[in-house]
Amino acid sequence: METTDYLDVFLEESDEHLQAINNHLLELEKNPENLEMVHEIFRSAHTLKGMAGTMQFQDIASLTHQMENVFDKMRNNELKVNEHVVDIIFQAVEALEQMVEAIRQGESGSMDVTALVSHLKDIEGGDDQTELEHKAAKEQFNPHMNLDEYQMTVVKQAIEQGFTPFQITVNLSEDCLLKAARVYMVFEVFEEFGEIIKSVPAVEELEAEEFETQFSVVVLSKAPAAEIEARVHTISEIESVTLTALDMNVKKAMDKKTVQDHLDKTKESQSTSANNNGKHTSSKTIRVSSERIDQLMNLFEELVLDRGRLEDISAKKNDLELTETVEHIAKVSQDMQDLILTMRMVPVEQVFNRFPRMVRGLAKDLGKNIDLEIIGADTELDRTVIDEIGDPLVHLIRNSIDHGIETEEARRRAGKPSNGKLILRAYHSGNHVFIEIEDDGAGINREKVVQKAIENGLITGDRAEELKDEDVYQLILASGFSTADKVSDISGRGVGLDAVSNKIAALGGHIFIESDPGRGSKFSIQLPLTLSILSSLLVHVQKEIFGIPLSSVVETVLLNEQDIMYSHRQQVMDFRGKIIPLLSLKEVLEVPGYEQDKEQKHLSVVIVKKGERMTGLIVDAFIGKKEVVLKSLGNYLKGIFAISGATILGNGQVSLIIDPNALVK
Known part of the structure; x- marks a missing residue:
């Protein structure tokens, strides 16, 4: 096994132990008498210390060793848990996380932890400090000025x-x-x-x-x-x-024998721990690197393309044996697809776990009391989506804490509980996952948003009166938009919600905003379950074939020409009592081809939606549903209007995949 393989084990196990310390420390703060939490934290710190020591990450080892001493005092009832002690432990955990992340990025993982170690020793010795001293010391512990994630x-x-x-x-x-x-x-x-x-x-x-x-x-x-x-x-x-x-690029090599010793000792430690706890279980899981799963997915994508090719050949040959074999291959490959996609799915808990401590820290900085409730943390998403969704959620949560939830005094004046409430919720709905950030704060001030939008030239005064509330709220996603009265370190300095909106759109998702003035706001993010294999409706537009994601398709309609109406020089149609605009894909995408049949008396229309809005896309003909492999167009063709990617059909033809979000008006 290569050195990097041992390093991967260290990093993965370190993440697990640090997350466990985080979770148990939050529980311990709520219930300081819970010795079981103390025991759990002690065990995690002890294991992490041993792993770091054997791999010569001395700063991690020295810090976890001193944390271990503190929790040893706690579990022997020689030290009481209080707010200042918890604050210092959280700072130590944050320093450990930064060192582990630095190692993951190829850096040495070194950090000056002498101040933290010294303060933990003071706590171990029974010395406490006033809040002002604690606050002053806090800024000395981190060479990066305690920058958060x-x-x-x-x-x-x-x-x-x-x-x-x-x-x-x-x-x-x-x-x-x-x-x-x-x-x-x-x-x-x-x-x-x-x-x-x-x-x-x-x-x-x-x-x-x-x-x-x-x-x-x-x-x-x-x-x-x-x-x-x-x-x-x-x-x-x-x-x-x-x-x-700030130096972010220090390197450090590891000794191979040291790494081997680490693995041996880690196994010995785990065996001893299992014996001590009296729980003997056989492992039914194996660790597989995400890179291998990605390679498996790439190979399967090629198989999906060949499956489509076989289906086309089978349809032309009209051979019963060939048809039955191809149908069996299609069924087996569909089962394989479901299994591989399941392997790529991971719970959003991996992202949500970082937020309780973040909310706690931001609330303390702003002098607010905020209760965080997490619902649906076991909801699963594709790993590629999980990897990208963290930063947008961080910004939305910071925005709710800073701009949404009021101060205690303001909440009391409004007749609200002094503690603000923040809900982080995830759930499945069809082929999508929804993640919601909901607060019980002041809500969004429509007039303030409209005034700022007019100042920025986003809308005119006349247009503002016509906009519905949900349309006004979407304006805060515009580039550079901010209604903050003053800039703070928490949010609003140079990073707007437009960055969040762009990231969500890049993932094939949407963001919806609801607000009830005086009662709170809710930001809902709709995300696809996976980004690789797409169920799509194939359509003909002239001589080209396009794919439209089925997740955006409401219905297909054969529309008589006499049923086409006009509103403000825009073609529209009546769809179930609602007037929706019509767009011709041929005209929008400037598809070259032959003249339409003059005797054609109806139009083929695909009704697509984005949130509550719908648009009818006029095509030449429907082909049918198809599972396709979505491929990026690459940097050279990046940014083509209304095109999200491409796929290769069974006959070898390249088909572009439509982005309905860009077309919905």
Whole structure:
């Protein structure tokens, strides 16, 4: 076995133990007397320490060793659980997660954890600290200024685009009288050169001058450090400026023998643990890398193409034996398809698990009390969708906590419970999975959104009066749109909901917004179960064949020409009492071909939907339902209007797959 195989085992098991610590720590905070949670956390920390030690990840080992000592005191009733202790443990867990993630990215996984280890030792010795000391110490533990997962993602994406992340510390003169004004001027300079990701203390505290003379920020910029430093020094009453580029690319090799020892000790530890717990079970599962499942899926996609080819040949030959054999192959391959797709399905719990701690931290930062309820965490999605959905959910949750849920005082004035409620829900519906983020906050202010949309030129005043509430709410997904009265570190600084909308659309999904002013909002994300094999309706348009995803198809209709109506010079039809627009795929996609039969008295129409909206797509003929393998068009053809991909039919012909979302009006 190669070294990388051992590393994969370490990373996977580390993720499992860290997630277990997270979950049990949240439960322990709610019920400090629950010793079972303490035992569980101790066991996870102990195992993680052993794994890290044998693989020479010393910073992880030293931090988990000290965590283990703290929980050993707790389980022996020598140390009480309180809020400050839990906060420090959460910071330690966050540091461990960052080190594990760094190792996964090929870095050394090293981090200066001396401050955290020292503080854990103080806790172990029975020393406590005031909340102010705790807050001041919090910012020293993380060399990345305690950037959360979302901010780290923004930083990594910026680096790929040529930006450098700087940690900049500014000291004002001791005799500075207008500290908030100086901070404002410094921030203006930073924003000339790039984007501010985080500040310590937070923006609100700086504005209120709730700091001494020093503050730090993380700035993304393409400018040289010397130029930024010189520009800041032009501001009066600046004592010093220190710039440090955040290092994200340190490498470290591992000794093969050390890795082998790790596996042996890990197996021994697991065996001992099993004996101690008195639970002897035989494993009925095996670990298979996601890359192998992807390879299997690629091979099966080729089989699906050949299956279609065989079906076409069988139809032409009219041979009974061949037909029966092909039908059997089709049935078996369909069962294989279902099985492989099931293998690729993973519960959304893998994404949801990160949110309880995130909500807890953001609520504390904003001085709010928020209860998070997770429903349907066992709902399964394709792994490729799971990998991409995390960041949009993070932003929507941050948005609900910051902009949606009010402060305790505001909630009391509105006659609401002081604790806000945030619900994260997932469920299946047909061939889709819905993920909902619902809060009981202030809701969306229609007038405020309309006013901002008019200012941004998105709509006119006359048009605003015609819009339904749901249409107005969709405006907040526009690029650069924000109704925030002031910028905060939680949300609203340079990253809008348009990024969320674009990511969801790229996954073949949609986002719907509901709001009840004063009572709350709900963001619903509709996602396909899988992105690889698609049930589609094949249609003829001139000499071309197009596929329309069946998940978007409502019905097919043969429409008499005399039933076509016009509204504002747009062709429309009456569909079950509702007037919907008509679009000709031939005209929209500019498909070349022959003249239509003048004697044709009816039109073939495919009714497609996006949310509650529907549109009729005029085609030349229906071919029928077909399971097709969806292939990307690649970067060269990326962005073609109303086309989401392509497939190869049984006869070898390439068929483009329509994106109905782009056509629904």
